[in-house]
Amino acid sequence: MHRYRSHSCGELRSSDVGTDVRLSGWLHNRRDLGGILFIDLRDHYGITQLVARPGTAAQSALDKLTKETVVRIDGKVVSRGAENINPELPTGEVEIEVAEVEVLGGAEQIPFTINAEDGVNEEKRLEYRFLDLRRERMHRNIMLRGQVISSIRRRMTDLGFNELATPILSATSPEGARDFLVPSRLHAGKFYALPQAPQQFKQLLMIAGFDRYFQIAPCFRDEDARADRSPGEFYQLDMEMSFVEQEDVFEVIEKVMTDLFEEFGGGRHVTSPFPRIPFREAMLKYGSDKPDLRAKLELVDISDVFEGSEFKAFAGKHVRALAVPSVQDQPRKFFDGLGDYAVEQGAKGLAWVRVGEDGGLTGPIAKFLTEENVKVLTERLGLQAGHAVFFGAGEFDEVSKIMGAVRVEAAKRAGQFEENVFRFCWIVDFPMFEKNEDTGEIEFSHNPFSMPQGGLEALNSKDPLDILAWQYDIVCNGVELSSGAIRNHEPDIMYRAFEIAGYDKDAVETEFGGMLKAFKFGAPPHGGIAPGVDRIVMLLADEPNIRETIAFPLNGNAQDLMMGAPSEVDETRLRELHLSVRKPQPK
Numbered sequence: 056m057h058r059y060r061s062h063s064c065g066e067l068r069s070s071d072v073g074t075d076v077r078l079s080g081w082l083h084n085r086r087d088l089g090g091i092l093f094i095d096l097r098d099h100y101g102i103t104q105l106v107a108r109p110g111t112a113a114q115s116a117l118d119k120l121t122k123e124t125v126v127r128i129d130g131k132v133v134s135r136g137a138e139n140i141n142p143e144l145p146t147g148e149v150e151i152e153v154a155e156v157e158v159l160g161g162a163e164q165i166p167f168t169i170n171a172e173d174g175v176n177e178e179k180r181l182e183y184r185f186l187d188l189r190r191e192r193m194h195r196n197i198m199l200r201g202q203v204i205s206s207i208r209r210r211m212t213d214l215g216f217n218e219l220a221t222p223i224l225s226a227t228s229p230e231g232a233r234d235f236l237v238p239s240r241l242h243a244g245k246f247y248a249l250p251q252a253p254q255q256f257k258q259l260l261m262i263a264g265f266d267r268y269f270q271i272a273p274c275f276r277d278e279d280a281r282a283d284r285s286p287g288e289f290y291q292l293d294m295e296m297s298f299v300e301q302e303d304v305f306e307v308i309e310k311v312m313t314d315l316f317e318e319f320g321g322g323r324h325v326t327s328p329f330p331r332i333p334f335r336e337a338m339l340k341y342g343s344d345k346p347d348l349r350a351k352l353e354l355v356d357i358s359d360v361f362e363g364s365e366f367k368a369f370a371g372k373h374v375r376a377l378a379v380p381s382v383q384d385q386p387r388k389f390f391d392g393l394g395d396y397a398v399e400q401g402a403k404g405l406a407w408v409r410v411g412e413d414g415g416l417t418g419p420i421a422k423f424l425t426e427e428n429v430k431v432l433t434e435r436l437g438l439q440a441g442h443a444v445f446f447g448a449g450e451f452d453e454v455s456k457i458m459g460a461v462r463v464e465a466a467k468r469a470g471q472f473e474e475n476v477f478r479f480c481w482i483v484d485f486p487m488f489e490k491n492e493d494t495g496e497i498e499f500s501h502n503p504f505s506m507p508q509g510g511l512e513a514l515n516s517k518d519p520l521d522i523l524a525w526q527y528d529i530v531c532n533g534v535e536l537s538s539g540a541i542r543n544h545e546p547d548i549m550y551r552a553f554e555i556a557g558y559d560k561d562a563v564e565t566e567f568g569g570m571l572k573a574f575k576f577g578a579p580p581h582g583g584i585a586p587g588v589d590r591i592v593m594l595l596a597d598e599p600n601i602r603e604t605i606a607f608p609l610n611g612n613a614q615d616l617m618m619g620a621p622s623e624v625d626e627t628r629l630r631e632l633h634l635s636v637r638k639p640q641p642k
Contacts, residue, residue, distance in 0.1 A: 059127055059159075065101020069148040071132045076151065078103060079127045079159065081189065082120055084170045092117050094153075095170070096128065097189075104141070104150040105130065113153035123169060123189070125160035128153050177602075182616040184607055196604050200592045203319060204271055207292055207588075210311050216269040216294060221256035223249060223273070228566065233277035235287075243633040249275035252585060254504060255570050257295040258542055261581040262573045269294040271588065277613075283534055283590060285601050286613040291537065292591075295583035301525055301541055304582050305329070305481060308529060312586070316477050316531075319595045324476045329529070333484040338451075342375070342459020344485075347533030348478035350466035352377060354458055360431050366423040368406065372448040375458045376436060379469050382409070383441035389468065390418075393445065396464050402457045406446040410438050420446070463533065477594070479531045484508075487524040488555060499556050501526045504570075505540035507552060514551045529586060531594055539584025546574045 059079040067076065080098035087093075090109035094117055095102050105128060107114035113128070120126065130151040141147030167175040169189045180187040187193055208218065227234045227248040234248040250256075252274050260268045272293035280286040292311075296304060309329055316325045330348075337344050340353045354375045361369035382389065390407055397405035408418035416429055424432070436444060445465065447458040466472040487507045489500035497519050505524040507513050513522050525541035543549050549571065553563045564571060592604040602608040609615055629635060 063100035064096050064098040064103045065145060067103055067132055067146050067149050067151075069134060072134050072149060074132045075129070076132055077127065077129050078105075078151065080125070081169075082117075082122050082124045082126060082162075085117070085122065087118075090114075093150075096126070096151075099194075101146060102144055103146045104135075104144075105153050106133075106150050107153045111153075113156050116156040116158075117153070120158065121162050121164060123162040123165050123186070124158060125162070127157040127159055129155040178610065178616060181602075181608070181610050184617050188606060193603070196592070196596045196598065197606050199319065199596055200588070200604055200606075203315065203592055203595065204588060206315055206318060207271065207311065210314060211269045211292070211294065214267075214307060214310070216267040217265060218270060219260060219265065219268050220270060221250070221253035221260075221272065225250055225256075228255065235275045235277050238632040238634055240632055251276050252291070253293050254502075255567070257293060257583060258504065258544075258570065258581065259573055261295055261297045261542075262544075262576075262578045264297075266297045267295075268583075272585070280609070280611040280613065283593065283601050285589060285605060285608050286611070287609045290588040291585040292588060293583070293585040295581060297579040297581045299541070299580065299582050301483070301527060301582065304539060304541075304584055305331075305527075308584055308586065309479075312479060312529070312531075312536075315591070316595065320477060321595075322475070326476065326478050329479040329481050331481045331483050334482055334486065335484070337482050338455050339375075342455040342457075342462060343533070344482050344528065345530045345533055345535040346459075346480065346482075347463050348480055349473040349476060349532060350463045351471045351473070352379060352462050352466045354462055355436055357432065357435060360428060360435070364428075366420075368420075368423075369446070369448045373451045373454050374446060374448045375454050376432070377445045377447075377458060377462055377465060378436040378438060379443045379445065379465050379471065380439070381441050382443045382469055385443075385469070390443070393461060393465055393468065397447070397457055397461050400457045400460045401453070402447065405461065406448075408444050410440055410442040410444070412440045414438075414440065416444075418443075477531055479529065482528040482530060483526075484523045485526040485528075486520065487522040487526075487552070488519040490520065496557060497555055499552075500524075502538060502540050503553065503556070504542050506543045507548065511545070511548050511551060514548065514555065519555050525582070527584070529584065534590055534594060536590050537584050537586040539582065541580070541582035544574055544578040544580060546571055549574065 056077050061077045064078055064080045078096055080096045083095040083097035083102060085092060085094050092107040092114050094105040094107065096105050107117050128151065130153040132149050133152050135148055135150050165186060166183055167173065167179060169186060172192065188197060212218070224237060224247040228251065232251055234251065237247040237249065239245045239247060253270065253272050257268055270293045272291055273288055274291055275288050278286060309327065313325050313327050334344055337346055339356050342354055354377050357376045358374045361374055364370045394405040406420045408416040408421045411417055414433065416424060432438065432444065438444065445461060447454045447461070486500045487505065488497050491498050501524060505526045508523040508525055526538065527540065528538050529536045543552060550560055550563060589601050589604055593601050596604055598604055607617070614620065
């Protein structure tokens, strides 16, 4: 028999009754019923119940051990009997009569329970992450992550993509977030940058003629954490294709995402094909460029209805309306509750009216609406008896944010929200440039390496704020999985685009010399995208926080509480790297 086990803890069935077996694992739980010990023994594969009778050496040994002690046991498989079967466990028809016990790894008193989700705070869980990962939910999430990555690799290879590696140590690049810098020992005063994404390298691979590239790529960005973004590092399905247009990229990713979410989605429906929604339309209809299409409601811009109106709350402002059907039986607290929710999102309040059986409007602002207002609203919003209309007014961005959130919340509260479904969409036609609100200067709004729609002619003849780019996002259930683009592969267009964004020719050549050099030696039209693996797993696992899908994440302050990173470096090492540390002065 093997030194440690003849079977795993998830393997034994009723057909094994009478067999002598050896198992190894962790003491998951223990129950003492009149001197008879029942032990749940856990390993990677599952749980098997052990039984130790009073007066036996096995009972004496097991009775003294703490939970999470690692043991080897020898014993015989016996049937539990029909009345004691545990249908929750695959091994629930059998148990092991323990004859011998060997302690393989002792355990101190554990800081929190492993066999229950008992509300331990996240900081404690991250400090003892190796224990936290023993929990069934966390173990399942990490295994799901590995299975998803394996499936992605298989699917991309089947579609003719080649898995190629790109550098981790590279040069800094302005890609929208702060770089993590690595000091050079050999080149005093100079730094490498960890890649925010393999953007330039994957484009160089296309220029080198590899045609279809992919990689499960680690990316590093010094940015703040949030529920759907881990600080420090993350992984993405990075891909690039040559001789393609936007729809070619969409075709590949739609197939991969549809198949992936059907494989691991637990029976949840994946809607396909994915609709294409222009950025400006998304902002108007959904108040967001990452709309949750499970909410069946849409916003309507009615600013023109109140232009010149005497109703000062709406006059001269951007006004968005949300019609919600079938609320005739909803009590007043439904309306007040949505108002409170809007205030939580930053609104001063939420105006509303209700449509009666006669088509008339009642509610707090009904008296301020003229007959013409009512007529236009009825036609524009398709109002019928039983509808309610909620209004938001203010600056465009502010109203979009608030009413976008209200749209989803109202759908959930009014039964207009789809459950158990993955609703994907593409957001397309992003503006190439935007104006910085603080400086008034023109900046890239998305990816600086994107091809402008209309090419060089558009850059030379149009207002920069009217130029659209061949840029796109893929969104699922209100979560942005990735941004992508058809790339700018022509030096003249690149120089001009960066000039509009405030970079002179010398700056472009300094920052992107490698790319420009490559473009001058024959670059194919190419494009790609990079869906985030962490966010994909978060959606499939139905987890609200991305850290629950990563084995060893940093906390919200970008700290590794288990390993003690970031840590201080001694003076010898600093001298070797030609560095001195200047700490901020206490306030």
